């Protein structure tokens with residue numbers, strides 16, 4: 001038994017946190033830390049959500065006899081993965097293939113997992129008590145900035161959101177509503193907490209199976225799992241391939257076009273206004289915006305990916321780069337890229353311009 005520092009990275013929760021559970025079982029003293037790299041630039045909402053999540057975790061750790069120390073430095077290379085990759089729903093040991101030889105596209109990836117009867121790795125419970133800090137270490141209280149956010153950061157808020165989502169039986173209608181452009185309940189919004197590891201995808205999946213036991217499985221519950229598996233797919237790809245996005249350059253006119261919501265189409269610009277105002281954008285509009293920037297404007301995907309990385313509260317390097325590359329036809333798309341015709345999308349998803357007007361256009 002000895003003292004140990006544990007870097008939490010994007011694992012900002014007590015529940016189903018194997019890093020904490022293992023360290024708690026084997027260490028006499030434990031120092032949970034998070035390296036907040038001052039060189040990483042984030043949009044205002046992303047920064048506020050992250051700090052709120054850290055403050056929430058600090059309170060939870062204190063209640064169990066521990067604490068959280070913020071380091072203002074870049075994470076060391078040996079722990080960088082924890083800062084870049086939140087946990088997957090299915091652990092390597094539960095995959096029906098060697099992870100480095102995963103199928104290149106999503107459908108065979110999913111089919112092999114389903115054929116093996118695998119849906120999720122089981123979550124681990126949170127330890128009741130955690131080892132005390134090493135002697136002579138004290139942790140200043142983390143204070144989150146008072147920035148208005150679409151949802152509160154942290155594990156407590158994430159769990160409350162998920163409970164509320166289930167209690168209203170929203171998983172049942174998820175498949176029908178998920179692409180709607182307006183309405184907080186149209187999709188689950190779980191990405192906000194998943195991206196920072198405030199929620200565990202294994203806990204969500206396990207709760208979803210309990211929900212199916214209680215209320216019956218249906219298209220909606222299956223589709224929620226299906227989308228969570230997309231997240232695993234991109235995470236796993238990122239572990240074996242490059243996830244380098246573009247660099248932030250506020251002086252680049254293309255960056256300014258994103259920042260001032262002037263890409264040149266009313267629906268796309270409305271989407272960018274929502275993104276800039278809230279730090280969030282639904283999946284359908286992310287696809288339409290990405291397709292427009294790449295195909296209509298002819299910009300490299302990495303420019304838009306860098307902008308999203310800076311602005312999205314739920315920025316997750318693997319999902320962001322994976323989706324941008326998918327639309328650019330450079331990644332896991334068996335059809336060589338996706339083109340979303342903006343006018344057709346507008347007719348299908350915003351026929352009366354309600355969304356475009358809501359975000360100040362048309």
Ligand SMILES: Cc1cc2nc3c(=O)[nH]c(=O)nc-3n(C[C@H](O)[C@H](O)[C@H](O)COP(=O)(O)OP(=O)(O)OC[C@H]3O[C@@H](n4cnc5c(N)ncnc54)[C@H](O)[C@@H]3O)c2cc1C
Pocket residue numbers: 178187188189190191192194195224227228229230231232234281282283284286287290308312314315316317319320321323324
């Ligand atoms: C260009 C582009 C960039 C994106 N960047 C990110 C990102 O940085 N971080 C991020 O979490 N997601 C990203 N996504 C995926 C997806 O848009 C978001 O996960 C989703 O919109 C989050 O809202 P939700 O939680 O309400 O999703 P829901 O529709 O409720 O889906 C449930 C969960 O499934 C997962 N999921 C759903 N769709 C995808 C997908 N296409 N790829 C990976 N996981 C998915 C997410 O974890 C999500 O929380 C991106 C998609 C595109 C097209």
